[in-house]
Amino acid sequence: MDIQLTEFDKALLxxxxxxxxxMAMRILHRMLPVFGVDRFMDVEAAHIDSTVYMGVATMxxxxxxxxxxxxxxxxxxxNVSGVDEHGxxxxxxxxxxxxxxxxxxxxxxxxxxxxxxxxxxxxTEHAPSFGQQIAAGESNVIGYYNSVIGARTERYPDLxxxxxxxxxxxxAAGLHLDEGRKGTVLLRLTDVPTALQEDDAFYxxxxxxxxxxAPDGIPVIEGMNVHPSNDQLKAVCAGGxxxxxxxxxxxxxxxxxxxxxxxxxxxxxxxxxxxxxxxxLRASYxxxxxxxxxxxxxxxxxxxxxxxxxxxxxxxxxxGRQKAEGVDFLVTCSRTVRMIADHVGLLEPIxxxxxxxxxxxxxxxxxxxxxxxSHLMTNSAKYAYYSPGLLGVDVIYGRLTDCVESAVQGRxxxxxxxxxx
Amino acid sequence: xxxxxxxxxxxxxxxxxxxxxxxxxxxxxxxxxxTGEIIDRRHPLSGENGAGRILALPFTRGxxxxxxxxxxxxxxxxSPAGIITDRADVFLALASVVADEMYERAFPMVAVESEIxxxxxxxxxxxxxxxxxxxxxSSQPS
Numbered sequence: 110m111d112i113q114l115t116e117f118d119k120a121l122l123x124x125x126x127x128x129x130x131x132m133a134m135r136i137l138h139r140m141l142p143v144f145g146v147d148r149f150m151d152v153e154a155a156h157i158d159s160t161v162y163m164g165v166a167t168m169x170x171x172x173x174x175x176x177x178x179x180x181x182x183x184x185x186x187x188n189v190s191g192v193d194e195h196g197x198x199x200x201x202x203x204x205x206x207x208x209x210x211x212x213x214x215x216x217x218x219x220x221x222x223x224x225x226x227x228x229x230x231x232x233t234e235h236a237p238s239f240g241q242q243i244a245a246g247e248s249n250v251i252g253y254y255n256s257v258i259g260a261r262t263e264r265y266p267d268l269x270x271x272x273x274x275x276x277x278x279x280x281a282a283g284l285h286l287d288e289g290r291k292g293t294v295l296l297r298l299t300d301v302p303t304a305l306q307e308d309d310a311f312y313x314x315x316x317x318x319x320x321x322x323a324p325d326g327i328p329v330i331e332g333m334n335v336h337p338s339n340d341q342l343k344a345v346c347a348g349g350x351x352x353x354x355x356x357x358x359x360x361x362x363x364x365x366x367x368x369x370x371x372x373x374x375x376x377x378x379x380x381x382x383x384x385x386x387x388x389x390l391r392a393s394y395x396x397x398x399x400x401x402x403x404x405x406x407x408x409x410x411x412x413x414x415x416x417x418x419x420x421x422x423x424x425x426x427x428x429g430r431q432k433a434e435g436v437d438f439l440v441t442c443s444r445t446v447r448m449i450a451d452h453v454g455l456l457e458p459i460x461x462x463x464x465x466x467x468x469x470x471x472x473x474x475x476x477x478x479x480x481x482x483s484h485l486m487t488n489s490a491k492y493a494y495y496s497p498g499l500l501g502v503d504v505i506y507g508r509l510t511d512c513v514e515s516a517v518q519g520r521x522x523x524x525x526x527x528x529x530x
Numbered sequence: 531x532x533x534x535x536x537x538x539x540x541x542x543x544x545x546x547x548x549x550x551x552x553x554x555x556x557x558x559x560x561x562x563x564x565t566g567e568i569i570d571r572r573h574p575l576s577g578e579n580g581a582g583r584i585l586a587l588p589f590t591r592g593x594x595x596x597x598x599x600x601x602x603x604x605x606x607x608x609s610p611a612g613i614i615t616d617r618a619d620v621f622l623a624l625a626s627v628v629a630d631e632m633y634e635r636a637f638p639m640v641a642v643e644s645e646i647x648x649x650x651x652x653x654x655x656x657x658x659x660x661x662x663x664x665x666x667x668s669s670q671p672s
Contacts, residue, residue, distance in 0.1 A: 136627055143539055143623045158594045164563060164602040170632060246594040266597035266621040268628050324554060324591055354554065354591040399571070473559075495593075498559035498569045 112141060113148040121276055129179030133272035137280070140269065144280035152262075154237055155185040155274035156230050156254075158246025159267045160217055161474050162191025162210035170268060171216035174275070182277035185222040186230040188247045189414075189470045190214050193477075194226075196467060200477035210475070220275070226469040227443035229343065229414040231258060239365055242285055244273030248354075249413045249491065252346030255357035257339065259365035261285050264356040284357055287375070290366060292359055294323045295379035298332030299386045305527045306334055310508035311390075312341040313490035316348020316355075318393035322383060324353035329373040330360045332385075337363060340418055347413050348490030391528050397493040400503035403520035406482045408432075408512045411441035412471055412489040419509075420450040420459070426513045427462035433519030437482070438464040441471040462516075473499050486521060488512050531667050534646050537618070538662040540626040542638030544612030548654040548666070549583040551575045552647075556592030557599040557621075566608035575652075584656040585610035588647060590621045600625035604635050612638045612658045616647040640664060 120126060121134035137149070162168065191210030192202055218224055225233055231253045237243050237260040245251050245262040246269070254260040263283045265273065273279045283289040296319060305311050319328045328349075337345075342363075349355035359367035367373035410423070423440070432438050440459065442450070447468050450456045456466065472478050473495050485496050486505040493506045507515065511523045551574050555561070560570035566581025581603075590596045600622060603609040609629075613622055618641050630636035638658045650656075653669035 132631065136624075136631060139627045140620065140624060143618045143620050145618060159598070161595050161598065163558075163595060163598040164605070166602045166605040166632065167598050170601070170628065173632065248592060248594050251594070264620070265594065266624050267594050268597050268601065269620075269624050270594075320591075325589060351556075351592050354589070396572075494572075495559040497571045 110142065110147045115149070118149055118278065127178055129174050129177035130275055132174065132177060133179070133275040134278070136269065136272050137276060137278060141280050144282040146280050146282045148281050149278040150242065150281035150285060151277055152183060152242045152244045152273055152279050154183050154241065154243050155181065155270055156188060156243065156245040156247060156250050157185050157217060157222055157270050157274060158188040159271045160188045160190055160213065161267060162206070162213050165209065168209050168213045171213045174271065175216040175219045179220045179275050181221045181274040183274055184235065185274040186225040186233070186235045187217055187222050188250070189228050189474050190226055191470060192475050193467045193469045197475070197477065201479050202475060202477050206476055220271070222274070225443060225445070227414045229416065229443065232416045233443070233445060244270055244279050246270035248350035249343070249347040251356045252350045252358070253343055255284055256346060256359065256364050257342045264354065290357060291327065291375040291377065292329035292373040292379065293326035294381045294383060295329050295331060295370065296322060296383050296385050298330065299384045301332065301387065301390065303334040308508065308527050309341065309488070310527065312337060312344035313348045313488065313506070314390055314394045314397065316345035317352045317397055317490045317494070318385065318389060319345070319358060320349040320351060320353025320355050321393065323355065328355065328358045329367065329370060329379065330358060331370050333360060333363055338418070340416055343413055344490060351491045351494035394506070394528055397490060397506035398504060399497050400484055400505050404484045405436055405486045405505060405515055405521050406484050407437040407439065408486050408516045409439045409441070409472060409492055410488060410509070410512060412473065412491040415440050415442040415446060417446055417449055420446070420455045422509060424455045424458050426510060427464070428458040430462055430517055432463040432516040435519050436516050438462070438516050439467060439472070440464055441467045444468045486512055486515055531665055534642060534664050534666065536614070536640040536642035536646070536662045536664060539615070539618050539623050539639035539641050540636055542636055543658055543660060544584065544638050545657040546582055546584045546611040548586055548650055548652055548656050549575060549578055549580055550586035550650040550652050552588055554589050554591040555587050556590060556596055558593035558595035561599055561603065563599050563602040563606060564608065566603060578652070580610045581608040582611050584612050584614060584658065586614040586647065586650040588616045589619045596621045597625045601628055604629040604637065605633060609637060614647070614650065614664065615639065615641045616644045617641055
């Protein structure tokens with residue numbers, strides 16, 4: 110394949126725009142054939158997941174770019190860091206990790222990125238709009254931008270998103286193009302009661318299921334009787350991007366590129382149709398938990414980061430109540446959302462309940478949890494999927510109200526009636 | 531011994547014992563960057579070790595952080611020696627490109643047809659040669 114470079118691409122590659130742009134373009138240029146295309150295109154904004162501190166190599170990479178004088182050419186929001194910059198001392202974060210992760214934060218800030226420090230940038234004022242070309246890392250963000258907003262991003266790995274932001278260029282591939290956004294499989298919800306669809310507990314389970322059923326495809330979900338909230342759709346994105354590699358799904362009558370099933374398949378017949386009923390959903394619900402029994406050490410909410418609406422839902426559930434002594438209760442969110450929640454009086458009842466708030470990061474990306482935590486309970490498919498491998502703990506999945514009740518009673522309590530239909 | 535040819539994703543040569551699964555893997559939450567152990571407890575290779583092996587995975591799923599974990603494992607010397615996939619996987623390839631940029635330690639990657647991929651078995655011995663050629667000594671009696 111002959112590679113078609115513009116004059117600008119060639120100038121970057123030749124180092125005419127400085128060594129950082131040259132390094133970023135060199136990496137993009139080597140990756141172009143892997144994307145299977147012969148040219149680059151412009152992006153208007155980026156979301157940088159390279160911020161996640163995974164060790165010395167991710168820090169050295171950020172510092173190399175920053176030392177070479179890297180500046181982003183497009184507005185670039187930052188994903189979570191490896192520490193809550195001003196709150197890590199309350200937890201078990203080793204000092205060396207905190208120091209390195211903070212160095213990595215400074216490096217990305219020095220490149221001119223917007224210090225949002227959140228995995229839910231779509232719930233900030235920096236959210237993209239329909240049709241915008243974006244370079245996003247962070248699997249749930251990729252899913253949300255593409256599916257819920259209708260902005261266009263490929264599935265970018267950490268370390269490449271920043272190259273795209275520095276150059277403003279990405280391979281002209283996949284989900285950036287009309288052709289790449291066509292549905293690949295029709296998932297037809299069959300006999301799924303409206304009451305369940307109205308239940309928050311449904312959406313992480315649906316996400317986990319579509320990730321399993323169409324791990325590398327673009328599923329089109331048909332049969333919704335309700336219009337889910339943005340937080341419910343966010344839960345589908347996070348679930349589908351954990352159990353699978355879902356970067357885009359269409360939900361007929363709900364998401365912007367799927368006013369009809371036909372539109373979601375761009376006028377073609379679905380290549381494959383799969384019926385999804387209660388048996389599949391129940392299996393997916395069960396698969397999200399690795400523990401049976403009543404034991405729970407900690408409730409963790411907020412993967413992706415908690416929104417203001419989620420704080421609004423949580424506050425009245427915990428108001429005037431007290432969590433049990435043996436159970437920790439953690440909510441993870443962005444600095445901005447915590448500030449707003451505090452400002453409008455939502456934090457007070459939550460902290461009085463005994464909950465803690467962590468910003469900038471989460472327990473999956475920051476080594477913050479004490480060793481004694483062996484059983485986590487969560488309403489998030491993403492926490493449920495990754496915690497056993499990353500944290501070596503067992504997980505119990507339940508909806509928000511189940512999590513609160515379990516925290517109060519000090520044992521796992523779940524209302525499971527909706528699943529037994 | 532069988533000789534097959536695939537598409538070069540990252541050039542180079544490597545050899546080792548094959549560790550294979552038809553199930554995709556996220557390296558974040560799936561590969562221990564300190565030891566090379568597969569730690570996704572829902573994955574068929576859970577408990578196996580990928581360090582120094584020829585790792586055969588169809589593609590990566592899940593997290594964008596797969597690349598960072600693989601890069602860390604290269605820096606610590608516990609990455610796979612080479613990787614075989616059944617398609618061009620951007621997440622894995624990028625780790626090799628950046629490992630080359632940062633530490634001059636790229637690992638080779640080859641993508642093979644699905645039928646060939648499906649024949650790879652853990653315990654086979656494989657050599658990734660120049661030109662995308664792979665030599666496989668099967669552990670199974672043919």
